[in-house]
Amino acid sequence: MAKIRVMPEQLANKIAAGEVVERPASAVKELVENAMDAEARQISIEVHGSGCRTIRVVDNG
Numbered sequence: 001m002a003k004i005r006v007m008p009e010q011l012a013n014k015i016a017a018g019e020v021v022e023r024p025a026s027a028v029k030e031l032v033e034n035a036m037d038a039e040a041r042q043i044s045i046e047v048h049g050s051g052c053r054t055i056r057v058v059d060n061g
Contacts, residue, residue, distance in 0.1 A: 024051020035059035 014020055021027045028045060035043045038061025048054035 024055060027051065027055050028057065031055070031057035035061050037061075 024047070028047070028051065032043060032045070035057060038059065040059035040061030042060045044056075044058045046054065046056040046058075
């Protein structure tokens with residue numbers, strides 16, 4: 001049976017602050033929404049490794 005271990009405080013703080021990305025699609029959605037909120041007229045999205053290796057969103061907002 002696996003033992004329950006206490007997670008590092010830094011990780012717990014990230015989870016509590018909502019800084020943990022559940023899926024790459026969630027990260028892309030958030031970045032695109034930020035670009036739209038900044039009134040970007042151009043948004044470029046680059047994804048490698050299904051978003052596990054690289055997610056790049058470039059905008060002019």
